[in-house]
Each structure stands twice: as structure tokens, then as C-alpha cells.
Amino acid sequence: MHDEAAGDQPEHDEARADVGVGPWPGGPAAWPRDATGELDSRYDPDLLRHGDRRNVVDRYRYWTVDAVVADLDTRRHPFHVAIENWQHDLNIGSVVRTANAFNAAAVHVVGRRRWNRRGAMVTDRYQHVLHHPSVDDLVAWAATAGPDGGALPVVGIDNLPGSTPIEGARLPRSCVLMFGQESVGLSGAARDAAGTVLHITQYGSTRSINASAAAAIAMHAWLTQHAGR
Template sequence: MVDDEEFRSVPVGVGPWPGPWPEDSRYDPELLGQGDRRNVLDEFRYWTVEAIVAELDTRRHAFHVAIENWAHDLNIGSVVRTANAFNAAGVHIVGRRRWNRRGAMVTDRYLHVHHHEDANALTRWAEAEGLTVIGIDNVPGSVPIETATLPRDCVLVFGQEGPGLSQATLDACSQVLSITQFGSTRSINAGAAAAVAMHAWVRQHAVIPGAAP
């Protein structure tokens, strides 16, 4: 068994590039020389951030993620990290421009992050882009996400931990979906809720590598 100290000492990623360096411009000379310790897929090892973003742009999914930021919620970083994992088309911060990036673990570098002053600004942008605004919140009248058909081109909007979506945002949503829960608490962590909702979209619309046709 590996103890905690030994586990923490195991290097992450890969060391310096062995042998002659590739001439492909996507590769970062500094990473080739020093090694790539980032938490990225193997296919992106030694690539520059710009090259990774450019490649991800060719694979982006059709959904966007919007997060209300009225109280500098710590969960925003977790939502952003999950949006990167599911390769969302973009992340939209609604309200305060500055947000807590700690939970994002620098994954925001690989996403297109936008800011909107309020719910009306987000709605105007979504309408111009032909996107349906879908709220995710456990409120009266919401539809269980497990039974809903999500639009392919949409914006999934999440509120603050605790109070949930603001009334202005709820009014702007074409539909509000809830995540069915079976325990004693009224809500789940906003980061967890975002992961459930994004995965629901992926199950309905994404091409799953290796899945049977």
C-alpha cells in the first residue's frame, strides 16, 4: 500500500520530451524541455494553452452554462471546472464580474468565459444567438430533469448556493428543471447540480466515443 506521503511525492504528468523535439507549432518549447505537469488529457501533453483551446473549439458542445454571481459564491469554480470537463460552448457569469476561481483549478483557461450585467443582458444575448434559456432549480412548478427533453442549443442557468436562481432569472427562463432528490435536504451543492444537469444534456445530445451506434 502507498502511504499518503509517498502518494503526494509521485510526480503528476510527464517529464521532459525524450528524443528529438517535434516541429509542430502546437507544442510549447518550455513544456518540452521541463515536462508537462498539467491536468490535461494525454493527447494534449506539451501543447500550448492556445493550441488546446483551438482544438477544443472544434469539438465544443452546443450548450452554454450561466452562473449567477451575486455573492461571490465559492461553487462557481466547481461549475466552471465541470463545464470544461463536458466541453461547454461557453461559460457566462451573471452579476458581479469578479468570481472565485479557486475551484476552477485553472480550467477557465480552456473555456470561453463571458460576463453579463444581469438576467436581462443574458437573455438578450441568448435570443440573439438562438439559444433557449433553461433554469436549473428546485422551485414550485419545475419539471424533473430526469423526465425532460433538453434543447440541443441552450443555456443552462444556475443560481447561488442556498437562495437558488433570482426571480429575474426565473422569469427569463423558457423552462425551469429540477433535480429529483430523495433525502432530507431541500437542495444539493450548486457544483453537483451543474454536473448532473450537464451530464443530462450529454446523455441526450453528445456523441459518446466507443458507444454502440
């Protein structure tokens, strides 16, 4: 599901006694069962036995990672997020974490294969993360990744001259929201690939905002237009 060469990150969620829940009340005799009396396959025996200290919503307490991913896959939103990774951008982990919170279809890392997973806080275990060596490769994938094998429009997010404010703009229901590096924004190839470029209106003195913050704002803008409560 995620890039095995992603970078430094603990294999499992860090266990903390002050978060999550303890062992399943009542012990093994009370564990959830299926119709045949066997342990419900969604549940992890180790988590049931020792407690679930992961940062997951209550709906997924004690579930295996595979079960959580399978359930998320039944209701993922049809927007994708792409971020360029030419300079080993530290924001990618935070983008993945936000994409997981909003249940994006996938995150696409464009450029370097390795990315810093620390900001993801292990959410990359639940979020599909794909790699594309170049913008051209992403565009080729998007050309047939839309509904019924059609194209997914690529929407660039950057405060470029001539770009359109995201406030009030209508985002496609199925699309790729593409972001550039923290320092330089979208590359020339990414600008050429984007059918539309939107910017987030700013009111202060800084020229740009953090890339992961911009991604969160854009994803939420999509949600306010297309997602139910």
C-alpha cells in the same frame, strides 16, 4: 477568453513532479516538427524541455494553451452554462471545471464580475468564460446566439414549485442551462427569463443540493441526450 478580474488564482498550473510527464524523450533533436522541419506550432518549447505537469489529457501533452483551446473550439458542445453571482458564489470555479470537462460552449457569470477561480483549478484557461452584469444582458445575448442567429432557449435548473423533473425531460440541443446562488436558487429575474425550469429529483432530507453538483448533473443529462461517446 476569461474574465481578467476573476479573482485570486495562480497564473500557471502548479508543477508537481508526481503528475504528468517529464521532458520530451530524446531532447530537442527529437521534438515534433512540421512539414518544413520547424517545431510543430502546437507545442510549447518550455514544456518540451522541462516536462508537462498540467492536469490535461494525454492528447494535449506539451501543447500550448492556445493550441489546446483552438482544438477544443473545433468540437465544443452547443450548450452554455450560466450561473448567477450576486453573493460571490464559491461554486463558480467548480462549475467552470466541470464545464471544461464536458467541453461546454461557454460559461456565463451573471452579476458580479469578480468570481473565485480557485475551484476552477486553472481550467478557466481552456474554457470560455463570459460576464453579463444582469440577467437581462444574458437574455439579450442569448436572443441572437443560437444557430443561424436565432435565440438560445434558457433552461432554469432549480427545485421550484411547478418545475419539471430533469429525469425524462428533453433538453434542447442548443441552450443555456442557468443556475442560481447556492442559498437562494434562481433569482426572480432568472425565473422570468427561463422558458422552462427543471429540477433534479432528491430523495433525502436536505432541501437542495450544492450548486456545482447540480450543474454537473444537468450538464451530464444534456450529454446523455446529445453527445456521442
